[in-house]
Amino acid sequence: MARSANVSPSTASVVFSGKTAVSEATRRRVLDAAAALGYSGPDPRAASLRTGRSGIVGVVFEEHLRAAFLDPVKTALMDGLTEAVAPLGAGLLLLRDDRDAGAEGGGASLGTAPLDAVVLVGCSGRLRESLDIVQSRGIPVVVIEGDAGPGIPQIRLDNREAQRQAASHLRSLGHENVGIVALPLDADRERGPVTDDRLAAATVAVSIERLAGARDVFPDAPAHSAAASSIDEGLGAARALLALQPRPTAIIAQSDLLAAGVIRAAEAAGLRVPEELSVTGFDGIQVDGLAPYELTTLVQPAVEKGRAAGAAVARMLAGEEVETLLFTCVFRAGNTSGPPR
Amino acid sequence: MARSANVSPSTASVVFSGKTAVSEATRRRVLDAAAALGYSGPDPRAASLRTGRSGIVGVVFEEHLRAAFLDPVKTALMDGLTEAVAPLGAGLLLLRDDRDAGAEGGGASLGTAPLDAVVLVGCSGRLRESLDIVQSRGIPVVVIEGDAGPGIPQIRLDNREAQRQAASHLRSLGHENVGIVALPLDADRERGPVTDDRLAAATVAVSIERLAGARDVFPDAPAHSAAASSIDEGLGAARALLALQPRPTAIIAQSDLLAAGVIRAAEAAGLRVPEELSVTGFDGIQVDGLAPYELTTLVQPAVEKGRAAGAAVARMLAGEEVETLLFTCVFRAGNTSGPPR
DNA sequence: TTGTAGGCGTTATCAT
DNA sequence: ATGATAACGCCTACAA
Numbered sequence: 001m002a003r004s005a006n007v008s009p010s011t012a013s014v015v016f017s018g019k020t021a022v023s024e025a026t027r028r029r030v031l032d033a034a035a036a037l038g039y040s041g042p043d044p045r046a047a048s049l050r051t052g053r054s055g056i057v058g059v060v061f062e063e064h065l066r067a068a069f070l071d072p073v074k075t076a077l078m079d080g081l082t083e084a085v086a087p088l089g090a091g092l093l094l095l096r097d098d099r100d101a102g103a104e105g106g107g108a109s110l111g112t113a114p115l116d117a118v119v120l121v122g123c124s125g126r127l128r129e130s131l132d133i134v135q136s137r138g139i140p141v142v143v144i145e146g147d148a149g150p151g152i153p154q155i156r157l158d159n160r161e162a163q164r165q166a167a168s169h170l171r172s173l174g175h176e177n178v179g180i181v182a183l184p185l186d187a188d189r190e191r192g193p194v195t196d197d198r199l200a201a202a203t204v205a206v207s208i209e210r211l212a213g214a215r216d217v218f219p220d221a222p223a224h225s226a227a228a229s230s231i232d233e234g235l236g237a238a239r240a241l242l243a244l245q246p247r248p249t250a251i252i253a254q255s256d257l258l259a260a261g262v263i264r265a266a267e268a269a270g271l272r273v274p275e276e277l278s279v280t281g282f283d284g285i286q287v288d289g290l291a292p293y294e295l296t297t298l299v300q301p302a303v304e305k306g307r308a309a310g311a312a313v314a315r316m317l318a319g320e321e322v323e324t325l326l327f328t329c330v331f332r333a334g335n336t337s338g339p340p341r
Numbered sequence: 342m343a344r345s346a347n348v349s350p351s352t353a354s355v356v357f358s359g360k361t362a363v364s365e366a367t368r369r370r371v372l373d374a375a376a377a378l379g380y381s382g383p384d385p386r387a388a389s390l391r392t393g394r395s396g397i398v399g400v401v402f403e404e405h406l407r408a409a410f411l412d413p414v415k416t417a418l419m420d421g422l423t424e425a426v427a428p429l430g431a432g433l434l435l436l437r438d439d440r441d442a443g444a445e446g447g448g449a450s451l452g453t454a455p456l457d458a459v460v461l462v463g464c465s466g467r468l469r470e471s472l473d474i475v476q477s478r479g480i481p482v483v484v485i486e487g488d489a490g491p492g493i494p495q496i497r498l499d500n501r502e503a504q505r506q507a508a509s510h511l512r513s514l515g516h517e518n519v520g521i522v523a524l525p526l527d528a529d530r531e532r533g534p535v536t537d538d539r540l541a542a543a544t545v546a547v548s549i550e551r552l553a554g555a556r557d558v559f560p561d562a563p564a565h566s567a568a569a570s571s572i573d574e575g576l577g578a579a580r581a582l583l584a585l586q587p588r589p590t591a592i593i594a595q596s597d598l599l600a601a602g603v604i605r606a607a608e609a610a611g612l613r614v615p616e617e618l619s620v621t622g623f624d625g626i627q628v629d630g631l632a633p634y635e636l637t638t639l640v641q642p643a644v645e646k647g648r649a650a651g652a653a654v655a656r657m658l659a660g661e662e663v664e665t666l667l668f669t670c671v672f673r674a675g676n677t678s679g680p681p682r
Numbered sequence: 683t684t685g686t687a688g689g690c691g692t693t694a695t696c697a698t
Numbered sequence: 699a700t701g702a703t704a705a706c707g708c709c710t711a712c713a714a
Contacts, residue, residue, distance in 0.1 A: 038477070040452075041452065041453070044395075045390045046390050048390075049390045052386070056397070058432075069416045075407050078406055079406055082435070093397065093432045093435075094423070095432055111382065112396065113396060114386045137381050230630075235632060264630060288598070289573060289605060291573065
């Protein structure tokens, strides 16, 4: 509306965008008029329609937001994403992958938000639906740690290889009797011993791959799945494993939080770490309150993964092709693993 | 463009919106054509321009996202917000209150995103800038736990009264010598004893109010501020307080995470909780890994606060007036407080 | 029940 | 350096 106020119809646009040179005189005039009208820059909605860009990148989680952000890895990921997406002038729109998204009259989300691109975070099955919606809208998409179909760029991690390293580390220390605390196997997040049946029906790639890595070294290691990646869950699962006969001399946890729980369980059982029980984690996050311990763990580049996703988005928006990216973990020896006995 | 495909120009709109009755025949025709063209519903950008609604609510944090989500209260808040905003058909756009938002050519954020409303989370000073931007754009805004100017609806908590309850509880148990672990006082987040000078310069309302509540009961209680709400920070602050002469018999922590750290510090110092040291928290969150302990704490309705913010947004979008809301904490006695000695 | 007309506020292109 | 013009794709009266 700056145009009606003054004399210039679309020169105003230039004043605000700075795409072309403007004489100081008219520039002043436009700005003054804008101020008088209480006009504060172009309407993003209209600009968006015209340019075809909204500056908004959707981030889709499978879980309750609360659950997602409980996981430090996801948080770190978001951080990297934010960072990488900022120079693009974009913001992140939080979306949840709920089944009835478009069903009711209400749900905005994936189907109806003005998205430039989408990042899918997570792994299990229902993700496909979201994928379908996004693809039918023709929106570029990147998947982090999930099994999307072919042709969709992914940001992945060498879970199996990394977990194998931790297992090898334990073996080289002399451990032969090792237990595994696994992340949830599927959307049901059921706790309990990981049987062959359950494993066959598992859908969460991360859990499956890390389990495979551990069993590459210890094929018969008993595993117990947790309902979430948390200290309390780790504690519960470890309690079950420590009750086994013979008792494991080491426990491989599929996340640092689970590992912290394992340590607590050991303490509660009067077992010293690492003298009487070795523990390894996964992620390389900083576990709040674990103070004297430094986990032996696999450090995954969580922030980088986020950044990479953002960079991928940027490239896709620029019309370039993007390939799947595989990130690598770094093994870090802490003070929670040692020789058995 | 389903219109050019078939015969109906804008009847298509009706088919998708369902605002008017359409004969099954044409409905079919439109849908088929849409499918053939790979058209998946109206373009949100255009709809947004026309209706003036984008279905996007901005959430502004002062801190790094990573820091914000480390705080379980903020996460719970986001959860409530998501929930309350969903029926509105809206999503949450994550925004950070960084100083150079509009300066560079890049930054999208507050100034340029297609926002229907904004929720400001946090308290300290810089929030004003964000407020100015939003208000000049004429976007409805709600502030959670922050001191916005008059006329701006807020979602607040009875911090002082609540903290006073915890303090009274300790006093009625017989404690006379009490220490306080405080949240950060200002944006600098400096650790250390809380002097009168520092307190006078403090800007974070939550910390100030809770401190006041504690000192309503124990006027001379020494306080030590932490750099963040975390277990490790609580541990550090408690270490300092426990070194005082005479040693406090109880410590009031301004958050549950800090309280968990205090407990760890006590354990490390060989003090049993609550026999030799009583500890109270604040928030009523579930602290992962604190297992045997149940904090004596003030339960704040974090999710409700988020929901209330969402509801406020909904009402404002409907053109109704919204008042500031004051929420109340509930005192919950756990097993971390008892008589001194 | 369906079609027609106009405009939402920009920006890009082109001519001036 | 500035102005005119034409979409961008939709929605909402209103008319048929």
